[in-house]
Amino acid sequence: MSRKAKDNLVRGAIYGCAGFTVLILVVIIGFIVIKGLPGISIDFLTRDYEDKTTYISVDAAEQEQTSGQEEGYVSSIKAVIGLNDKGQAVITKLDEDSPLKEAKNTKNEAYPVSKKDIITKAGDLKIEGISSLSDAVSSLNGLSGNVKLKITRPGGGILPMVVTTLYMIGISLLISAPVGIFSAVYLIEYAKPGRLMSTIHFAIQNLAGIPSIIYGLFGSLFFVKVCRLQYSLLAGALTLSIILLPTIITTTEEALKAIPKTYRESSLGLGATKLQTINKVILPNAMPGILVALLLGIGRIVGESAALLLTAGTVAQIPQALFGNSASGATLTIKMYTLMKEENDLTTACAIGIVLLVIIIFINWASKAITKRLLKKGA
The missing domain is CATH 1.10.3720.10 (MetI-like)
Structure with missing residues (x-):
């Protein structure tokens, strides 16, 4: 074998090893990205891992007869709700003067409710398994005075x-x-x-x-x-x-x-x-x-x-x-x-x-x- 052939063989082995190393890195990163990308979201990065359930006290506002409010608006708590796949009331929007922002937990500590929190119980009424948004709104609009709500803050984050x-x-x-x-x-x-x-x-x-x-x-x-x-x-x-x-x-x-x-x-x-x-x-x-x-x-x-x-x-x-x-x-x-x-x-x-x-x-x-x-x- 000539010297030039030996040099080409060595050079090919070097390039091959370098390419193989890069290929392994690409395969590993590619596998992680392909499998994990569907799980990446803002909620995944900013939420707690476990769901957090808390009982709060809130002063329900007097119902107002208003027109033009968006679908799912609950006047007693001045918030807009939607239903998730479990029939639970998910808060999607809060008014500036919503009483939920002044809520307190059982230790009388401030526990302001925020968007994406879930109302699972209002007083003795369970807000779960409801198929109609209007039924959930009606149930919550029946609240008056100081009411105890069961709030679940969804987890699933890191x-x-x-x-x-x-x-x-x-x-x-x-x-x-x-x-x-x-x-x-x-x-x-x-x-x-x-x-x-x-x-x-x-x-x-x-x-x-x-x-x-x-x-x-x-x-x-x-x-x-x-x-x-x-x-x-x-x-x-x-x-x-x-x-x-x-x-x-x-x-x-x-x-x-x-x-x-x-x-x-x-x-x-x-x-x-x-x-x-x-x-x-x-x-x-x-x-x-x-x-x-x-x-x-x-x-x-x-x-x-x-x-x-x-x-x-x-x-x-x-x-x-x-x-x-x-x-x-x-x-x-x-x-x-x-x-x-x-x-x-x-x-x-x-x-x-x-x-x-x-x-x-x-x-x-x-x-x-x-x-x-x-x-x-x-x-």
Whole structure:
């Protein structure tokens, strides 16, 4: 075989491997998009996952004999309703002075009714299974004085998981970023080559190679049980912080190594102390690399599931505290897992996958844009 033929063969293999890689990516993304796109909507992105049923008290207005009102207008509550496929009264429009906007729940707390809420009961009258809109309007127009309504706020959305994911990102980085960056500064600027430094690097390399489920088991045993944090935001964030440390330390180390030695020598030669040199010269110039480390950490947090499954819980709710009974919450990846394992809901799982893909693509774009801007600013 001639040299030219060998070169063509190697070139073909390289192009073939590159094309195969791109094809796999296109197939994966295409599958997720095709299966999940029907499930994407504004309601899917902005609603709670579970339906929320609440009893409210409202002062029904006096009926007014008016003409020209649109179909489904209920004068007693000054709102327009429609019927869903279950024969329930769905609020489609509210007047500015509708008493529903001043409603209060059983705890005497303000609970303003909004569009798309469903009235399932008014006093002792059930507003369900009605086939005629006029019958529903007549029933509700019969209300007077202070009336108790049963309101259902439809779920089917991923808002709690999105909020929990954002909480997890913020808390995890707040814990791991300072520890990781300061550790890298010590290793590059202060530590001397020797057994101690080799041991530290060996530990970091091994931490990076440990499966996340092992971290989850540790977090479940130590943070959840020993520290009594229960399944909570804080237990999950502390576990994720340990997972992120190798990435942040290693990437920050590379960013610090890239700073020319002359920068340090010039600063020290002008009378600056070691700490001043690190604070005013080295860290600002290493900032693009440090930001890359943090953005990689965000990507790891968004995609993590095994560790959080054992520490943060699977409840589809917005956590109300850092730890305790009301601090448990499922992230987007955890909800994807439970949807497939327990409910076999491929469409909703793929819809969440689309949201995750958008987040990851945005993180990659932001990483490149920020790095490019900082490098241009420092040039």
